[in-house]
Amino acid sequence: MDTLAFLIRRLGQAVVVMLVISVIGFSIQDNLGDPLRELVGQAVSEAERQALRDEMGLNDPFVLRFGRFLAGAVQGDLGTSYFFKRPALEVILDKFPATFELVLAASLIIVLVSVPLGVFCAIRPNGWVTQAIMGFSIVGISIPVFLTAIFLIYIFSIELGWLPSFGRGQTVTLGWWTTGLLTRDGLAHLVLPAIALSSIMLPLFIRLIRGEMMEVLRTEYVRFAWAKGLSSRRVWFVHAFKNTLLPVITVGGVQIGTLIAYTILTETVFQWPGMGFLFLEAVNRVDTPLIIAYIIVVGLIFVVTNTVVDLVYTLVNPMVKITGRAA
Amino acid sequence: MALLEVRGLEVTFPLRGAALTALRGVDFTLDAGERLGIVGESGAGKSMAAFAILNLISEPGRISAGEILFDGRDLARLSDNHMRAIRGNRIAMIFQDPMMTLNPVLTIGTQMVECLKAHQKIGEAEAKRRAIEKLREVAIPSPETRFDSYPHELSGGLRQRVVIAIALLLDPAIIIADEPTTALDVTIQAEIMGLMIALCENHNVGLILITHDIAVVSEITRRLIVMYAGRIVEAGPTAELIAAPRHPYTRGLLKALPQKNRPGGMLHQIPGTMPSLAAIPDGCAFHPRCEHADARCRRSVPALRDVGGRLVSCHHAERIS
Ligand SMILES: Nc1ncnc2c1ncn2[C@@H]1O[C@H](COP(=O)(O)OP(=O)(O)OP(=O)(O)O)[C@@H](O)[C@H]1O
Ligand SMILES: [Mg+2]
Numbered sequence: 241m242d243t244l245a246f247l248i249r250r251l252g253q254a255v256v257v258m259l260v261i262s263v264i265g266f267s268i269q270d271n272l273g274d275p276l277r278e279l280v281g282q283a284v285s286e287a288e289r290q291a292l293r294d295e296m297g298l299n300d301p302f303v304l305r306f307g308r309f310l311a312g313a314v315q316g317d318l319g320t321s322y323f324f325k326r327p328a329l330e331v332i333l334d335k336f337p338a339t340f341e342l343v344l345a346a347s348l349i350i351v352l353v354s355v356p357l358g359v360f361c362a363i364r365p366n367g368w369v370t371q372a373i374m375g376f377s378i379v380g381i382s383i384p385v386f387l388t389a390i391f392l393i394y395i396f397s398i399e400l401g402w403l404p405s406f407g408r409g410q411t412v413t414l415g416w417w418t419t420g421l422l423t424r425d426g427l428a429h430l431v432l433p434a435i436a437l438s439s440i441m442l443p444l445f446i447r448l449i450r451g452e453m454m455e456v457l458r459t460e461y462v463r464f465a466w467a468k469g470l471s472s473r474r475v476w477f478v479h480a481f482k483n484t485l486l487p488v489i490t491v492g493g494v495q496i497g498t499l500i501a502y503t504i505l506t507e508t509v510f511q512w513p514g515m516g517f518l519f520l521e522a523v524n525r526v527d528t529p530l531i532i533a534y535i536i537v538v539g540l541i542f543v544v545t546n547t548v549v550d551l552v553y554t555l556v557n558p559m560v561k562i563t564g565r566a567a
Numbered sequence: 568m569a570l571l572e573v574r575g576l577e578v579t580f581p582l583r584g585a586a587l588t589a590l591r592g593v594d595f596t597l598d599a600g601e602r603l604g605i606v607g608e609s610g611a612g613k614s615m616a617a618f619a620i621l622n623l624i625s626e627p628g629r630i631s632a633g634e635i636l637f638d639g640r641d642l643a644r645l646s647d648n649h650m651r652a653i654r655g656n657r658i659a660m661i662f663q664d665p666m667m668t669l670n671p672v673l674t675i676g677t678q679m680v681e682c683l684k685a686h687q688k689i690g691e692a693e694a695k696r697r698a699i700e701k702l703r704e705v706a707i708p709s710p711e712t713r714f715d716s717y718p719h720e721l722s723g724g725l726r727q728r729v730v731i732a733i734a735l736l737l738d739p740a741i742i743i744a745d746e747p748t749t750a751l752d753v754t755i756q757a758e759i760m761g762l763m764i765a766l767c768e769n770h771n772v773g774l775i776l777i778t779h780d781i782a783v784v785s786e787i788t789r790r791l792i793v794m795y796a797g798r799i800v801e802a803g804p805t806a807e808l809i810a811a812p813r814h815p816y817t818r819g820l821l822k823a824l825p826q827k828n829r830p831g832g833m834l835h836q837i838p839g840t841m842p843s844l845a846a847i848p849d850g851c852a853f854h855p856r857c858e859h860a861d862a863r864c865r866r867s868v869p870a871l872r873d874v875g876g877r878l879v880s881c882h883h884a885e886r887i888s
Contacts, residue, residue, distance in 0.1 A: 464670075469685050470681060482670075
């Protein structure tokens with residue numbers, strides 16, 4: 241398969257997924273949002289309301305209304321936030337950097353912690369350290385994220401006073417992007433939320449990596465690698481780990497996408513000024529355009545993440561060659 | 568003195584409760600450049616014996632008794648580092664299924680060069696040159712291109728050639744080939760076997776050939792070991808064993824062969840199946856399947872003893888010949 245065909249197919253899939261998400265978003269608007277609420281007061285009579293509806297096309301057939309919605313969406317027009325009185329997409333994108341940096345930091349923690357621990361637990365399956373890590377990860381899976389967050393805040397902010405637990409701290413503006421990664425204060429503010437967010441996936445990733453790696457260690461090609469007299473390091477980290485990566489990338493990519501869903505909780509607990517926090521506020525205020533804009537932006541992030549994961553997968557796996565070399 | 572001498576080898580799997588014994592009292596020797604066959608039905612312990620020599624028995628199995636003397640050292644008691652220096656270097660192994668033996672995400676070249684580098688101080692270019700030379704020796708077409716190929720780009724036959732090339736890379740003293748052609752297409756089995764034998768001969772490599780196939784073993788090996796339920800039941804010169812088997816199990820295996828002079832005739836089958844490790848019968852392990860079995864066979868394990876220039880473990884060896 242060659243690269244172009246792969247990209248076209250991927251793009252097709254992405255369009256379908258985005259279309260489905262748009263339908264969901266639009267249905268929410270259709271059922272929840274009442275633009276009239278914003279436009280007119282309580283005093284307007286029902287007859288006048290109906291006239292206004294007709295005029296605004298709110299009584300048109302579904303397909304027509306959806307078409308209009310889609311046409312707007314494609315041009316980046318997802319409506320105007322009731323609360324902020326600004327384009328919803330603009331409001332969301334203002335908050336995007338905060339969420340992005342939080343997810344990035346959490347992902348980094350997940351990779352840096354779960355890879356060494358997972359590999360260690362696979363190559364020393366019976367040691368007490370492994371037992372401890374695995375036991376801990378079972379407990380970890382069942383602790384809800386807000387509990388972890390509150391626990392972290394209590395210890396590191398309130399008791400020890402080492403780390404802030406509130407907001408993003410000092411940020412630097414680079415074009416339309418505001419980053420907290422360039423100041424000490426910004427980084428300090430990132431630590432606790434990132435740990436809390438990563439804690440959801442960490443046990444899962446450790447178990448996933450350990451499971452896959454143990455599976456690979458039982459294969460004939462690993463046995464053959466031992467029979468060649470290679471060092472343990474070479475067998476574990478080249479022969480076994482490379483093969484462990486393939487399934488981990490597939491599952492892991494999807495899970496990183498799921499992290500975005502958990503940012504809603506994490507951002508709320510830490511008052512992190514990101515999209516998730518904004519979304520929860522929007523839900524409270526029944527700010528429908530903002531809710532829909534959030535869903536569509538997050539859907540887009542999902543699709544992009546999955547495409548990148550697929551691309552990485554093909555790079556690691558020689559059996560899925562997209563560069564078109566003859567097999 | 569023999570190149571390799573296995574004495575009283577015993578392999579056990581300590582499991583919860585009982586320990587399973589996979590190999591018991593296995594003795595044999597291999598001289599330099601000699602070819603030895605090991606036959607027996609599935610589950611007899613052939614692969615176990617092979618992996619025991621390289622100290623590569625899968626967990627939790629371990630060598631619980633006996634010695635494996637090679638180069639004046641006991642491999643059963645060698646440190647990890649010393650054992651590693653022997654694997655792939657002095658004693659190499661060829662596995663059954665070439666589709667599973669090579670790592671799917673590493674190129675053929677990588678898998679050859681790493682083996683050279685594990686055992687010798689050698690530069691990248693020199694290692695590549697030697698790897699390609701070996702690929703040429705096992706008659707792989709355009710070895711320079713194949714060096715950069717991934718295993719899935721090669722057919723089963725070519726892959727087994729690569730595995731043979733890897734086994735020969737460091738001019739080992741012994742190659743253990745565990746059913747090297749069973750997984751291959753019938754049409755190329757003879758070709759691969761022929762190649763392997765020729766190369767072992769050229770380089771004076773001792774070969775331990777594990778197989779189900781008595782026909783192959785009779786053509787290729789000088790001495791033969793027959794295994795049953797983790798023990799050697801008969802061992803001696805291949806030609807003599809095949810001409811006049813003394814153990815009822817060996818007889819059964821031979822009778823199960825398609826006869827050249829009686830094509831289309833009914834194939835004899837040994838009744839019953841090889842017992843699992845957890846259910847090895849008392850006395851002679853073969854007695855439930857043996858037509859000669861009597862009370863003594865059910866009670867006591869026959870010792871492996873010299874009967875007319877070969878070793879047989881059967882109470883009735885003299886009577887059967
Ligand atoms: N990891 C293990 N744990 C417990 N028992 C095992 C293990 N591996 C192998 N065995 C048992 O050891 C015995 C010998 O197995 P082995 O693989 O040596 O047989 P084999 O003669 O090579 O058979 P085949 O012709 O099928 O390759 C079998 O009964 C098998 O079930
Ligand atoms: Mg076997």
